[in-house]
Amino acid sequence: MRGALFAITLWAASASAVFAQVQGVELEAPEPMPAFELTTTDGEVFSRENLNDQWTIIMFGFNSCPDVCPFTLSNLEYAISETALRVRPENVPKVVFVSVDPDRDADSVSEYAQFFHPDFRGVTGARDQIDTLVEATDSFYRLLPPDRDGNYDVQHSSAVSVIGPGGNLRAKLQPPFDPGLTAEFLARLQISYRKEIQ
Amino acid sequence: MTLKTLLFAAMLFPLGAFADSQLSAEAWIPTPPPMAMSHAAYVTLHNTEAVPRVLIGVSSDTYAMSHLHETKEVSGMSTMSMLHQIEIPAGETLTMQPGGLHIMLMSPKQPVAEGDSVMLTLSFANGETLTVDAMVKARDYGS
Numbered sequence: 440m441r442g443a444l445f446a447i448t449l450w451a452a453s454a455s456a457v458f459a460q461v462q463g464v465e466l467e468a469p470e471p472m473p474a475f476e477l478t479t480t481d482g483e484v485f486s487r488e489n490l491n492d493q494w495t496i497i498m499f500g501f502n503s504c505p506d507v508c509p510f511t512l513s514n515l516e517y518a519i520s521e522t523a524l525r526v527r528p529e530n531v532p533k534v535v536f537v538s539v540d541p542d543r544d545a546d547s548v549s550e551y552a553q554f555f556h557p558d559f560r561g562v563t564g565a566r567d568q569i570d571t572l573v574e575a576t577d578s579f580y581r582l583l584p585p586d587r588d589g590n591y592d593v594q595h596s597s598a599v600s601v602i603g604p605g606g607n608l609r610a611k612l613q614p615p616f617d618p619g620l621t622a623e624f625l626a627r628l629q630i631s632y633r634k635e636i637q
Numbered sequence: 638m639t640l641k642t643l644l645f646a647a648m649l650f651p652l653g654a655f656a657d658s659q660l661s662a663e664a665w666i667p668t669p670p671p672m673a674m675s676h677a678a679y680v681t682l683h684n685t686e687a688v689p690r691v692l693i694g695v696s697s698d699t700y701a702m703s704h705l706h707e708t709k710e711v712s713g714m715s716t717m718s719m720l721h722q723i724e725i726p727a728g729e730t731l732t733m734q735p736g737g738l739h740i741m742l743m744s745p746k747q748p749v750a751e752g753d754s755v756m757l758t759l760s761f762a763n764g765e766t767l768t769v770d771a772m773v774k775a776r777d778y779g780s
Contacts, residue, residue, distance in 0.1 A: 505739065509673070509776075510735040513776045513778075595715055597710055
């Protein structure tokens with residue numbers, strides 16, 4: 440599905456320096472998200488319906504991830520603050536951290552995400568529900584075999600998915616998430632979305 | 638060694654660097670989410686000696702386990718691997734940073750909060766060790 444699904448247009452503004460820093464890829468044809476159901480630590484449901492009236496950024500990871508996940512969440516926090524200066528309040532993307540490691544994270548994923556920003560949501564759920572969203576966003580992950588102590592590592596996509604109102608995947612963003620350039624990318628994405636629905 | 642030579646040596650090598658080593662380090666820990674069972678420390682290690690040095694391990698009393706680690710991006714996947722050694726060439730500086738080389742600290746024995754300082758002991762192939770206090774502080778963008 441990968442490759443075939445994504446007839447990709449590189450959003451490469453004008454300067455190559457911009458491209459070097461914001462690795463944003465806008466999908467030529469937005470991809471509708473399927474039905475799925477994940478939950479917060481408190482049992483609040485996060486499903487396909489939640490994507491309808493907002494911009495959403497979905498990131499996959501796991502709480503025990505020492506380096507990349509906290510780095511990405513922290514960078515996203517800066518990027519979203521910057522985006523909030525450029526778009527209407529209702530269009531500020533909602534960041535959703537999806538743990539692909541429910542066995543270890545179901546009890547703490549929401550608090551984990553909120554550590555980085557009170558508005559960030561952390562969710563996880565049944566394996567098939569996680570996999571549905573992973574596949575639909577062209578993401579990947581793999582739980583590695585545990586060591587003797589039962590510790591295991593998780594490999595996962597480093598890109599995050601940008602889902603527009605109506606629940607269509609519209610772009611992927613690769614780290615690093617330079618705040619100004621990411622905000623610029625997201626604001627432009629919203630402009631092209633509005634032109635499209637007019 | 639006369640008192641005078643000792644004083645002279647103390648002037649030349651202040652702050653406890655008076656050893657047979659020319660290694661020095663700084664370290665920091667981005668404030669970890671309280672529920673995180675593992676997090677990272679980033680060390681900058683200066684080797685001002687004329688010979689390469691090989692970092693082979695790290696330990697800390699604050700954690701059940703600590704490893705030298707590297708994050709790599711392979712075809713869009715973020716993967717981590719444990720490293721058994723990192724060579725620091727003569728006269729060079731090793732800089733660990735998010736998304737690359739880091740120290741993975743697992744199962745903190747007590748909560749680690751902003752403003753704390755955590756002692757890390759770095760071990761080298763020649764048997765030498767170096768302790769460094771890692772400051773726990775908030776991240777800036779890009780770090």
